[in-house]
Amino acid sequence: MPNELPELDRFDHAILRALSQDGRMSVTELARRIGLTKTPTQARLKRLEQAGVIAGYRAVLSPIRMGLAHVAFVEVRLSDTREAALQAFNRAVLAIPEIEECHMMAASFDYLMKVRTRDIHEFRRVLGEQISNLPHVASTSTFVAMEAVKETGL
Structure with a gap:
């Protein structure tokens, strides 16, 4: 099977x-x-x-050698979590290349994203112009990574 x-x-x-x-x-x-x-x-x-x-x-690419050293984790809360809203959000996330990972969570927020950009200024633009405008986004909270201690696929 x-x-x-x-x-x-x-x-x-x-x-x-x-x-x-x-x-x-x-x-x-x-x-x-x-x-x-x-x-x-x-x-x-x-x-x-x-x-x-x-x-x-x-x-396996080196984001730092590609000039993408800034990493932020973004908690996203949606205004609507019915299936159609989740699907619309999921589809829209796929179109934003700076979102390296996006996970639906069982938490006090709905999604956790790993966002990789050149610097804080580019991150601010991606957050304000793209992430905040995704379907049904009610609020976001950002956590900036200071150092990657471990990053592996498995």
């Missing part, structure tokens, strides 16, 4: 750890690292991809 979660053993976990560190490594190198031969490693890799455990491969 496609929605069924696959059983992951120690070799599967080793594959996932190795690829999360270097998604460009060859199957031969991957097999060497996890202690299997190439053929079973390829079969496991294909199974992990088909099961959706490995959702894709991408380059």
Whole structure:
């Protein structure tokens, strides 16, 4: 069944750890690292991809080297939390590239966003012109990150 979660053993976990560190490594190198031969490693890799455990491969960018060192977290409270309002908000969020992450929360607010910009001035513009104008936004609260202690995908 496609929605069924696959059983992951120690070799599967080793594959996932190795690829999360270097998604460009060859199957031969991957097999060497996890202690299997190439053929079973390829079969496991294909199974992990088909099961959706490995959702894709991408380059890991350095936001700081790209001039995007300012990070703020924004709590968003909506004026309407019925399904249609949530869907409208969710769709609109996807159009704002500065919103790096957006999570619906079970909290005293509705959404938590991670917003990445060049500086506080650009953040202020994004907040005022884009985030505050998203559908059904009633209020926001901003928390500026001073330092990233840990940022990883997994």
